[in-house]
Amino acid sequence: MGLDDLRLCTVCAANNNRSMEAHKQLLEAGFSPRSFGTGSSVKLPGPSADKPNVYPFGTPYEDIYQDLISLEHRKMYEAQGLISMLLRNKKVKKAPEKWHNNAGAGKFDLVITCEERCFDSVLEDLLQRMNNKSEEAELLDVRQAVHIINVDIKDDNENAKIGGKGIVKLVRLIHDYSKRKQEAGEALIDEDGYPIILEDEMMKILTEWQKEHTHLPTLYSVSYY
């Protein structure tokens, strides 16, 4: 499997910070990820906690950027890292996308969420999708298994970077699984002639990764859609 054959996406609440940082890092690592947000809209910090800057999904990062730098709190947004975050996002893709409307993106093999709330939201949405198709659509559809992994990342600049690094490592572990085994000179079949299959080893991979990233708690589920 080539790096871009693995259909994967990252998911956070607003598709601005954590999922975008991971998106960027995965791109740089050679993967072709997508990224989404599970929130109802894109909420960015405003002048105070109860006055966030809210944009609908689909608003280009460029527009959000222009909007923020024209506001009176520009200095504050700069200090918070919001401005540099948007500058980065602009380079990665056009606009934040909503998870729930991503049917057009096709089905993913691997979904990495960045917050437990998002993980729950993705799982619930998949359950919903399994039941919401029209009779005709369902007749011609074959469900596809999808692995959903949550890597819990605190929503700030620095943690997004650390988390992104962890995600790249995890995706690499999963993607290169059989290749690594082969390179390590290990047999790709066990003593009973079973191949060493990624799905069978997923829990082992997650355990190994978790041991090295104790500050990034995980969740995992296999679902369909």
Next chain:
Amino acid sequence: MEDESAKVIGTLNEARAYGLANRESLPQVVKQILNFISNPNQSVQAWCAKFLREVFMEPSASILPAVKTDLALDALPFMVTLANIKDLEAFKDAIDVSVLVYKLAFRFVAENDGVNASSIWLHLVELRNSMVAKFDSQFPFELSFDLEKDSLRNVHAKVELLKFIMTVIDYQLRSSSSKYFLIARVSSEHSQMKISLMETEAAALLDVVLKPLQNDILVTPLVTATLNHLSTIVRRKRQFMDRILPLLESFDTETKLQSNYESIETFKLSKKYVDRTLRVLLNYMSKSQVIPPPFTNSINRKIALLTSRGDDIRKKNILQQGPADQKIQKRPFEGFQNGEKKLKSLDYKNLYALTDSSSDLSSFDVSNLPQNILVSMTLNALNRASSVKLSKALDIIATRYEGAVKDLSLVDTAKVKKFEDEEEEDGADANGFEDEIKYTLPPPKLLSKDEKKQQLNLIVNNFIDLANKGGKPEDIAEAPSSSGVSSELTKVVVNSWQPDTWSILLTRLATRGMRTILESEDTSELSDIIRKALLDYFLASIHDRVDVAIEWLNEEWYSESVTNEQKKKDEVTEKWYKKYAEDPNEDGNMEENIRKEMDSITVETPTYNKWAQQLLDALIPFLEPTDRKIFLRMMSDLPALTKSMVLGIKSLCADPARSKLGFLSLQYLIMYRPPVKDYCLDVLREMATGDQEDLKEEAEKLLQKYQ
């Protein structure tokens, strides 16, 4: 075979390209390709599975739904064969195709109860049964004896297979909402589809898919997949809520056991993961209002429990050891505690033991049991053992045995190879290794005469040093034991080392040892080195070492006379045989003649004579008047005395201080050594006629007495 299948696949690829380029011909192409599913070559079969998946599922194929149904009906008779390809990737493709074919064909039969209905329905049932049977197996792999290990393997295929079975359940059960396909639409008069039967079958299938939840270990990917997939059943088949909800309610990761094939960390993560998915499912059910009122409270409590458990874990490092870890129990192990495939030591116990060697059971000696009990125990055990497990056990033992035999033969072939190499020069051995380069040491240079002497001197000196130290065995044991030579070897040299063992060795070396080599001047010279050393050793302390000297000279005489006698005998025999060959008719017994002639021959011992003479010549001048015992012993114990040796005594008699010793020994020899009596009398006569008055007197006295 390989070439042939590559050719077939090449043709198939062309057909595929043509079909995809000419949409209107695609159905025809597919129909043609279906015939290749039963191709004996697996790679061709796998190609077909992949192609069908592409046609049915990829949007790029863009086939109209009506055409898809036609194709599904065409493909249906081939589906069981397709699903039986023993290849994981092909099996996954086959599952996806089967799901679609099943749905399309099912709906077609439901709506068209025509002439073909019965054959389509039969194929559908066959496909369903084939797939369901695989869920309980390890297809496309084999079941092993260890169900626990199996349940953790081939998870991928099971996750995929779940899609098919869930589809069957969905299609064969009445739905509670008109949004989905309704079995209710099927006419109750349908010739093939019997609703009540289908519903019974589907209910049984529900039990099948719920099994992973009831397993005593957590196979997380499969359990979460099952929970997530259950969302379709709980939304559509409310009539089964009574069955599913109690199961979900009682499902508790806390009651699960840690698998023997996973670490405690993995198990802890599994519990957390499964709890979360269950919580999401229950929340979803609650939001979609599918939970019947009697369950609402208990399910809400369950959600609250799972939430607080999750919040708890969130706060701490889940992998860290905690007091809760103590409660984790492992599943009883079904495998072999000692499945090691390499023998640790070469004995039967290690070869056959599959149990834990540290358990008490291992030390129990069954040979103490009466034979009849033993026999019935064995029969009982064999009867109860599963054949899969037994054959696995035998496999392990066979592997151990083969490994051990291979290890042993490696040692042997190394030895044998050396001989083989000498014969065959091409140098390629059984393993195909070329050993063109042979490392051989040059043959040792022959030692020159001087070098031999030097070497022998060294050896002799070592012996003498040893003798001077008292010849104690402790001194011998100083042989370098660290040099890789086992201490056994140094011990065996002499069975039990006595303080005088060295002298036996050395004397034998001088005599028999040297004689085994071709006799030449060289060897006699070398022997003389030893003899000289022995002589010097004796002379250095005659009082203590008379035993050594006597031993040596006895050996000297014995070996020389035996050798020389044989030599003479050979000569005589040869002579007589020659005579016989010249004149076979001459009278006389040849054996007798040989014996007679041998009797008449005196075997000479010149070497002995020479050295005994030297010894006496050297000894006599140093004898003290008090050395009576030593000298008499010497005179009596030397194996042979020549006239010149006896003559040597004369010098003793002539010395006033020691003349007593001289006469005493002559008297002794006359009395106790008849063969030399004449020599002694000759000596006495000589003295009696001599000019020394005192000697005359004594000599005449003895002559009178013994003449």
